[in-house]
Every structure is written in structure tokens, then in C-alpha cells.
Amino acid sequence: MKVEEVVLPGVGHKYTITTRSGDKLVIVVHNSGKRELQYFEGGGPQPGDEPTAALDLTDEEAREVGAILAGVLFHPEAVGEVKTRLAKLTIEWIKAEPGDPCVGRTLEDVQREAQRHAPEAHILAILKEGHALIPNPPPDTRIEPGDTLVIAGPREAVDAVRRELARHAHP
Amino acid sequence: MPSAVLDFAFAAALLALGAALVHRWRFPPLPAYLLIGLVVEALEPLPSMGLLLLLFSVGLEFGPDRLRELSGRVVRAGAxxxxxLPLGTLVGLLLGLDLKAAVMxxxxxxxxxxxxxxxxVIDLRRAAEPESEVVLGVLVFEDLVIAVVLALVGSQSGPVALAWSVGLVALYLLLGRFLAPRLVDFMEELSDELMLLLGTxxxxxxxxxxxxxxxSEGVGAFLSGVIAAGMGLRExxxxxxxxxxxxxxxxxxxTVGAQALGLLAxxxxxxxxxxALALLYKLPLDALAGRAAGLGPRRRLLAAFYLVPRGEFNLVLGALALQQGYPLVSQVAVLLVLVSVPLGAVLIRFGPAWTRGLRLKPKPGAHEGEQRPER
Structure with missing residues (x-):
């Protein structure tokens, strides 16, 4: 990423941001507080090129957007009642090692056994090495050594599942 | 109620009407103000105050301290x-004016x-364009040059007045450079109203x-802005x-409109x-300036269009010329503002569309993303 700043006397400041993808974002911060944003796909401005997209923000809007971009306002948890419920829940990433009881079995099989020990725990996803994350994996997915299971539920339930599935990892 | 208040209300309403009308056609309001000035009588002291405040804000924004923030290519363009300036002076000498009038x-x-x-640039949303950066930088340069010119020719005849004029300008520039930065902390304490009143x-x-x-009182107002900028008060x-x-x-x-009616008789x-010469001879010079700043052919032309409008300092010079008995210079100054502002507004408004089809071959040295790599 490259950022260039230029003073525009009588107007404000101009920032030209070239992203890694080669797109260009020009932001003019006016003395009046107005922000003028222009987005040029693939690096403009070219002769006569109109920006791909343009946007004007007031000072207040710009600050809000800036805070969101900087991650200041981002809360991973939802708010209110949901938050307190979430606090008791947990998500665990459990890696299946060679020799674990779960290895070689289908997900359906494993899930049935997990349900017996801890009915509130759920297998959300499987991460197979070299593949993208499989959310809501189909029941016939076979668990192989090195797979990572994403399990959610109350802490005790998740711990119980972990004990059953991956005894070797946590002796 | 004093009749001046009524006149003021009338003028302000007409200005608002003019601004609203041109706004519908996405055209900047300045030429409309100018035309309204031709029909409305000037209401002293508002226009004189207006010019002084305008010069103050020009000093604030385009003062010489900005030079440090400009890149080398913009300074080359400014040169x-x-x-x-010397070419214009030469024309004056060839017309048989004396040296002072020729410099004016x-x-x-x-x-x-x-x-x-x-x-x-703001009204027409051109702030993000590469040529705007060059043009605004060149204006910083121009304003510094003209402040020096005004210090030299702005005084009434006689070496004493000249010494006063040059001395005061030098003093203010030095104050802005050395004393003003020491007052930054003190000025930050002051309230907004106090600042507004003190500034005025x-x-x-x-x-x-x-x-x-x-x-020249105009250069005084300009230098006040320079000092205010030095105090860290710009923002x-x-x-x-x-x-x-x-x-x-x-x-x-x-004022321009009113002065024009009197002078153009x-x-x-x-x-x-x-x-006509003024409007034409700067175009090639500014295109060369654009080239020195690394603009591509089309943007060079646009930069030259941007620099067409004449304004506040023309009026200062025009008033001085009239006062010192050079009516020709004064007429040129006022008529030039009258013609160049609407013309410049049209050129800047429609220039990008007109030149779009213009496929001048870019030189290999030009940057600013003017050449599109073939994809």
C-alpha cells in the first residue's frame, strides 16, 4: 500500500492511496470538513477517466466510517441478552491426531456418540488440511488425522466431547 | 431604518437568487455575482471590507510558508x-508606458x-484531479511574486513612500516567519469570537x-493572513x-461590477x-508550466484553462493604477476580471469534456498516470 499526501492550498489535503490490488483511492479532506472520495479501478486517474465510484461524506460521517475502518467500533459479540448467553458458550478447535478414537469414522457416527455424552455440543465445521473450511459438514464426511473440528456449546459439554474425541491430545 | 440596510438586503437577495439560478445548471456562482454587480450599486463599506477579508484569506491559504510544502515540480511550474510578469512588463514598455506603469x-x-x-476547483469537484494540485501550487508562487511587486509599485511616488512600503512588507514577512510561531500557544487559548474580532x-x-x-492596503491585508497562518491559526x-x-x-x-461601469465608459x-493578449499569452506559458510539473498533454491544457480567471489582485492593482494616474492599466485590470471570470468558469466547467476526445500523444517522460498501459 502506498499513501501520498499533497497540500491543496485553499482547498484542503489530498491523499492518494494505492492498494495492493492496484486500485486507487483518492481522498480529499476539504477545509470545510467535507470529504470527497474517488475510487479508480486499476490505478487511474487516466486522461478523461471518470472515477469508478465517487462519494461525499460530511465530517461526522467520515469520522464514523474512519472508526469502523480502523476497527474501533467493531464488537465481535452481539449486544444485550444475546451477549450474556454467548458468554457462557464457547467455541473450540479440536485437532484429530492419528490414533484418536474419532479418526476413520464418519461425522454422523462421531456426532451420535458426542450427543450421548454432551447433547448441547455441536460440530459446526471441519477444517481439512489443504482445503477450505467446510461449514455444516455433511454427515458422511470421514474424519482423517490432522482434521480440525470446530465445536460449539457450553464449556462443560465441549470439554466432554474433546475428552471423548481426542483423548491423546489432552491426556 | 437606514436606507443602506435596505440596499444591503436587496443586494444580498439578488446574490442569493443568482447563486440559486446557476446552481440549477451546476455552474459556479461567481460569474453570476459579477453580472449582478453590474446592475446593483456598490454598498460601501461592504465591498471594500469584502476585498480586504478576501485578501486576508488568500494570505492565510496561499502565503509563502506554503512554499515549503510544495514539491519541486510545482515550483518549476511556478517559475x-x-x-x-516580465513579458507583460515588456509589452507595457513597448506601448510607451513608463517603467512603473509597465510593471503594474x-x-x-x-x-x-x-x-x-x-x-x-471546489464548486466543480476538481480537487482530486492531478492538475488541480499543480495549479493551486502555482498560485502560491504567483501570490508571493505579486506581493513583492505591490511592495515596489504600490507606494505613491517618492523614495520615502517606497522605503516605507518595502520596509513594512519586509517587516510583516519577518513577523510572520519569526515572531508569529512564538505566539501559537497564546493564540490557542483565545475563544472563537475573540479570534474573529481580533482577526478582523x-x-x-x-x-x-x-x-x-x-x-498598498491590499498587500497589507494579504500579509495579515500570512501572519495569521504563521501563528498556527490556519485551520x-x-x-x-x-x-x-x-x-x-x-x-x-x-465592486468589480460597479467599478467596471465607471471605468469602461x-x-x-x-x-x-x-x-485579449492577457487571456491568450498565458495559455502556452501555463501549458509549459504543466509540462514542467510532469502533467500529460491533456492535463497541461486543463491547467492552462484553470489559470485564466483574474480577480482580487487585479482589483488592487487597478485601484492603485487609477490613483497614480494610469487609467489604461486600470481599465485593463477591471475589464480582465469582468471577462476572465465567466470565461474561466466556462473553460474549467466544460474543459474536461471538450478535451476528452483530444488524443494527443503523451511523451514518454510524462507521469501522473496519464498513459494508460494497454490491457
Missing amino acids: WDALA LGGVLYISSSAVIAKL AFTVGTAVLFHEVGA RIENLFGPVRDLAVAFFFL GLEPRAVGLV
Whole structure:
């Protein structure tokens, strides 16, 4: 990423941001507080090129957007009642090692056994090495050594599942 | 109620109407103000105050301290553009004017209007374009040059007045450079109202001081802005004076209209020729300036269009010329503003569309993303 700043006397400041993808974002911060944003796909401005997209923000809007971009306002948890419920829940990433009881079995099989020990725990996803994350994996997915299971539920339930599935990892 | 208040209300309403009308067609309001100035009588002291405040804000924004923030290529462009001054002076000498009048004429032909151009750039949403950066930088350069010219020719005849004029300008520049930065902490404590009142009093007071010693009051107002910028007040005063300045610009154009009517009655044909020359001879110079700044061919032409409007300093020079008995220079100055502002507005508004089909071959050295890599 490259950022260039230029003073525009009588107007404000101009920032030209070239992203890694080669797109260009020009932001003019006016003395009046107005922000003028222009987005040029693939690096403009070219002769006569109109920006791909343009946007004007007031000072207040710009600050809000800036805070969101900087991650200041981002809360991973939802708010209110949901938050307190979430606090008791947990998500665990459990890696299946060679020799674990779960290895070689289908997900359906494993899930049935997990349900017996801890009915509130759920297998959300499987991460197979070299593949993208499989959310809501189909029941016939076979668990192989090195797979990572994403399990959610109350802490005790998740711990119980972990004990059953991956005894070797946590002796 | 004093009749001046009624006149003021009438003028303000007409200005608002003009601004609203042109706004519908996405056209900047300045030429409309100018035309309204032709029909409405100027209401002193508002127009004079307007011009002083305008020069103050130009000093604030385009003061010499900005030079440090400009890149080398913009300074090179400014040097090419500044050739217009000696060339204009030469034209004056060839017409048989004496040296002082010739330098004034050179200044009138040379100086573009920072206030008008900055306003056009904002109104027409051109701030993000590469040529705007070059043009606004060149204006910083022009304003510094013209301040020096005004210090030299702005005084009434006689070595004493000249010494006062040059001395005061040098003093103010030094104050802005060395004393003002020491007052930054003190000024930060002051409230907004106090700042607004102090700023106005300081600007007008400086103008009166300059006038009293026989120097140009316009350059005094400009230098007040330079000092305010030196005190680290640029951002605060921009916010505080922004609306005041916009009002000042509107009334400033009323003065132009009113002055024009008085002056153009005895218009010399030579003045018309000089106005045409002024509009034309800066175009190639500014295109060269654009090239020096690394702009591509199309953007060079646009940069030259941007620098067409003349404004505040033309009026200062025009008033001085009239006062010192050079009616020709004065006529050129005022007529040039009258013609160049609407013309410049049209060129800047429609220039990008007109030149779009223009496929001039870019030189290999030009940057600014002018050449599109074949994809």
C-alpha cells in the first residue's frame, strides 16, 4: 500500500492511496470538513477517466466510517441478552491426531456418540488440511488425522466431547 | 431604518437568487455575482471590507510558508508561469508606458485569482484531479511574486513612500516567519469570537496602516493572513472565516461590477487588445508550466484553462493604477476580471469534456498516470 499526501492550498489535503490490488483511492479532506472520495479501478486517474465510484461524506460521517475502518467500533459479540448467553458458550478447535478414537469414522457416527455424552455440543465445521473450511459438514464426511473440528456449546459439554474425541491430545 | 440596510438586503437577495439560478445548471456562482454587480450599486463599506477579508484569506491559504510544502515540480511550474510578469512588463514598455506603469501592467496580465480558482476547483469537484494540485501550487508562487511587486509599485511616488512600503512588507514577512510561531500557544487559548474580532481588527487595521504610509492596503491585508497562518491559526480561521469569506467574495464581485461601469465608459481600444493578449499569452506559458510539473498533454491544457480567471489582485492593482494616474492599466485590470471570470468558469466547467476526445500523444517522460498501459 502506498499513501501520498499533497497540500491543496485553499482547498484542503489530498491523499492518494494505492492498494495492493492496484486500485486507487483518492481522498480529499476539504477545509470545510467535507470529504470527497474517488475510487479508480486499476490505478487511474487516466486522461478523461471518470472515477469508478465517487462519494461525499460530511465530517461526522467520515469520522464514523474512519472508526469502523480502523476497527474501533467493531464488537465481535452481539449486544444485550444475546451477549450474556454467548458468554457462557464457547467455541473450540479440536485437532484429530492419528490414533484418536474419532479418526476413520464418519461425522454422523462421531456426532451420535458426542450427543450421548454432551447433547448441547455441536460440530459446526471441519477444517481439512489443504482445503477450505467446510461449514455444516455433511454427515458422511470421514474424519482423517490432522482434521480440525470446530465445536460449539457450553464449556462443560465441549470439554466432554474433546475428552471423548481426542483423548491423546489432552491426556 | 437606514436606507443602506435596505440596499444591503436587496443586494444580498439578488446574490442569493443568482447563486440559486446557476446552481440549477451546476455552474459556479461567481460569474453570476459579477453580472449582478453590474446592475446593483456598490454598498460601501461592504465591498471594500469584502476585498480586504478576501485578501486576508488568500494570505492565510496561499502565503509563502506554503512554499515549503510544495514539491519541486510545482515550483518549476511556478517559475515557468512567472515568465508572464516580465513579458507583460515588456509589452507595457513597448506601448510607451513608463517603467512603473509597465510593471503594474505586467502584474495585471500575470496574476491569476487564487480565491476564484480555489472556489471553482471546489464548486466543480476538481480537487482530486492531478492538475488541480499543480495549479493551486502555482498560485502560491504567483501570490508571493505579486506581493513583492505591490511592495515596489504600490507606494505613491517618492523614495520615502517606497522605503516605507518595502520596509513594512519586509517587516510583516519577518513577523510572520519569526515572531508569529512564538505566539501559537497564546493564540490557542483565545475563544472563537475573540479570534474573529481580533482577526478582523488586525486585518483592517493593517490595511489602514499601509494606506496611511502610502503603501498598498491590499498587500497589507494579504500579509495579515500570512501572519495569521504563521501563528498556527490556519485551520481554526478557515473554519471561522470560511462563511465570512464566502460572503466577502460575493460582495467583492459587486465592486468589480460597479467599478467596471465607471471605468469602461472611457474605454480605450488598446485596453481591449491587452485583455485579449492577457487571456491568450498565458495559455502556452501555463501549458509549459504543466509540462514542467510532469502533467500529460491533456492535463497541461486543463491547467492552462484553470489559470485564466483574474480577480482580487487585479482589483488592487487597478485601484492603485487609477490613483497614480494610469487609467489604461486600470481599465485593463477591471475589464480582465469582468471577462476572465465567466470565461474561466466556462473553460474549467466544460474543459474536461471538450478535451476528452483530444488524443494527443503523451511523451514518454510524462507521469501522473496519464498513459494508460494497454490491457
